[in-house]
Amino acid sequence: MSGPPSMSVRPAPAAQYEPSLMGGLPAMKDLSRSAPHTARYDSYKDNPIKQTAKDPLTTFGLDVDTASYANVRRFLAEGSLPHPSAVRVEELLNYFPMEKEKRPLNHLGTSPFEAAYELAPSPWNANNVLLSLTVKASGVDSEEAPPANLVFLVDVSGSMDSPERLPLVQDSLKLLVKRLRPQDKISLVTYAGATRVVLGPTSGQNKEIIAAAIENLQAEGGTAGGAGLRLAYQQAEESFVKGGVNRILLCTDGDFNLGMTSTEELLAMVIRERGKGVTLSSFGFGTDNYNDAMMVKIADAGNGNYSYIDTLWEARKILDDEMHATLVTIAKDVKAQIEFNPSAVLEYRQIGYEKRQLQNEDFNDDKVDSGDIGAGKRVTVLYELTLVGKNPSVDPARYPQNAIAKKSGDTATSFADELAFVKLRWKAPTAQTSAMVSFPILRSALALSFDRAEESLRFSAAVAAYGQKLRQSAFLTDTAWNDIATWADQAKGKDSDGYRAEFVQLVRRAGKLDKASPQ
Numbered sequence: 001m002s003g004p005p006s007m008s009v010r011p012a013p014a015a016q017y018e019p020s021l022m023g024g025l026p027a028m029k030d031l032s033r034s035a036p037h038t039a040r041y042d043s044y045k046d047n048p049i050k051q052t053a054k055d056p057l058t059t060f061g062l063d064v065d066t067a068s069y070a071n072v073r074r075f076l077a078e079g080s081l082p083h084p085s086a087v088r089v090e091e092l093l094n095y096f097p098m099e100k101e102k103r104p105l106n107h108l109g110t111s112p113f114e115a116a117y118e119l120a121p122s123p124w125n126a127n128n129v130l131l132s133l134t135v136k137a138s139g140v141d142s143e144e145a146p147p148a149n150l151v152f153l154v155d156v157s158g159s160m161d162s163p164e165r166l167p168l169v170q171d172s173l174k175l176l177v178k179r180l181r182p183q184d185k186i187s188l189v190t191y192a193g194a195t196r197v198v199l200g201p202t203s204g205q206n207k208e209i210i211a212a213a214i215e216n217l218q219a220e221g222g223t224a225g226g227a228g229l230r231l232a233y234q235q236a237e238e239s240f241v242k243g244g245v246n247r248i249l250l251c252t253d254g255d256f257n258l259g260m261t262s263t264e265e266l267l268a269m270v271i272r273e274r275g276k277g278v279t280l281s282s283f284g285f286g287t288d289n290y291n292d293a294m295m296v297k298i299a300d301a302g303n304g305n306y307s308y309i310d311t312l313w314e315a316r317k318i319l320d321d322e323m324h325a326t327l328v329t330i331a332k333d334v335k336a337q338i339e340f341n342p343s344a345v346l347e348y349r350q351i352g353y354e355k356r357q358l359q360n361e362d363f364n365d366d367k368v369d370s371g372d373i374g375a376g377k378r379v380t381v382l383y384e385l386t387l388v389g390k391n392p393s394v395d396p397a398r399y400p401q402n403a404i405a406k407k408s409g410d411t412a413t414s415f416a417d418e419l420a421f422v423k424l425r426w427k428a429p430t431a432q433t434s435a436m437v438s439f440p441i442l443r444s445a446l447a448l449s450f451d452r453a454e455e456s457l458r459f460s461a462a463v464a465a466y467g468q469k470l471r472q473s474a475f476l477t478d479t480a481w482n483d484i485a486t487w488a489d490q491a492k493g494k495d496s497d498g499y500r501a502e503f504v505q506l507v508r509r510a511g512k513l514d515k516a517s518p519q
Helices: 067-077 089-093 166-176 207-216 223-237 263-274 292-301 312-321 323-327 360-364 455-470 481-490 499-513
Strands: 007-011 039-042 057-061 112-122 129-136 148-155 185-191 195-203 246-253 279-284 305-307 327-342 343-349 371-374 378-387 418-427 435-442
Touching: 007 195, 007 435, 039 292, 057 343, 067 089, 067 292, 067 305, 067 343, 067 499, 089 378, 089 455, 112 418, 112 455, 129 327, 129 371, 129 418, 129 455, 148 166, 148 223, 166 207, 166 279, 166 305, 166 312, 185 207, 195 207, 195 223, 223 246, 223 263, 223 481, 263 279, 292 305, 292 435, 305 312, 312 323, 323 371, 327 378, 343 455, 360 418, 378 455, 455 481, 455 499, 481 499
Parallel strands: 148 185, 148 246, 246 279, 279 305
Antiparallel strands: 007 039, 057 327, 112 129, 129 378, 185 195, 327 371, 327 418, 343 378, 418 435
């Protein structure tokens, strides 16, 4: 199957700034959305409204990438709205560190997951209800984390010769080096016109040696990315740690212009190597000519995660504060399948996760690759529902068909309080067969009003509204930016790390830049 079409986008020139918790956003530049573009993004259509009677099942892979949030923030900081294809709503929802839940998550049997769900009237459509589902993987202490065999694969081509590229890569990796233990090993491989091993496997106790090797990197030449990947995998295999974390950390602007450059060749190599136990995460840097489309695909194929690093503060979040979530996989090939009850739900629409959609039969097929979840990572899923008794967007069929084969003796009233039934399937990090857990979504959890819903749902709703408006979604045409900012501000909670306060600033900035939308 061919992938989604790619779209070229050139963001505004780079600007140096730190998030609000480091002093606020800079003054905006007057830049047009229609400026010439050269960065590359895959384009995904928004998930459609589905009628439950015809299509009660929705199946997708759980995604924990967060790159889109930082990339969108960078656009706004530079004074321009992001191109809609740069906005992936699920990556915005899953960006924020986990706040302490007022309502505890429920452990799901013997699985590595806890989960909770919330229901509340939609703030942008009084006819509908929002369903927020949260899944959290079990955490791991630093001392309990498995030994790591990491290969830093750094693009040192000429395109990386600017402050927000190679120098930021160097500072970012040195943050991770500080967290290494003696049992961890680091290798450093670079690629430009040629490839080389700058540093062979080195114990984490030799931090000064590793940091010095990183500090001495210089950018010049072409971009032999394919050859660099081959050499990095060779290093990873030579120092492979059985039962440990064997991962390549690719740091680049995504520009592969020498040697193996086709997406198909690169992905085939990454998929082949993950079968040997070596995973790959991609970390994006830079602005002009940035290849987001490549970075997404290569991380997904490598059973790793994809992050965009726009500032040292972002690097600290990913490689220091959330190091275990970034590097230690708790569950792989994690899939979700939700079955909506047609006697209770007329229609549903999944918000985000367009690039993680699966066929319904893929849920039970262990050969189908899916998302991976790191230690302590939380995943949020959001749906907009039209319940029975409300106005559907499409008139009901005159001759309805039973989309669900009922078991003998089952009746609609048997599940009167159920809106949906959730199934999660996953594999242990080294397993070849999956396990499954399931639980119902009950109507009785529905809050009486949006204002009386839990802070977590209200904040997620604000983030989802922000992402949909940036994608120019028809579902949010009449929603004002000021309303979104208010929802977020009133639901940001204690916000000890300041990320939610920064988000409110970003919403207000987007409103000032968006001249065609209600403020």
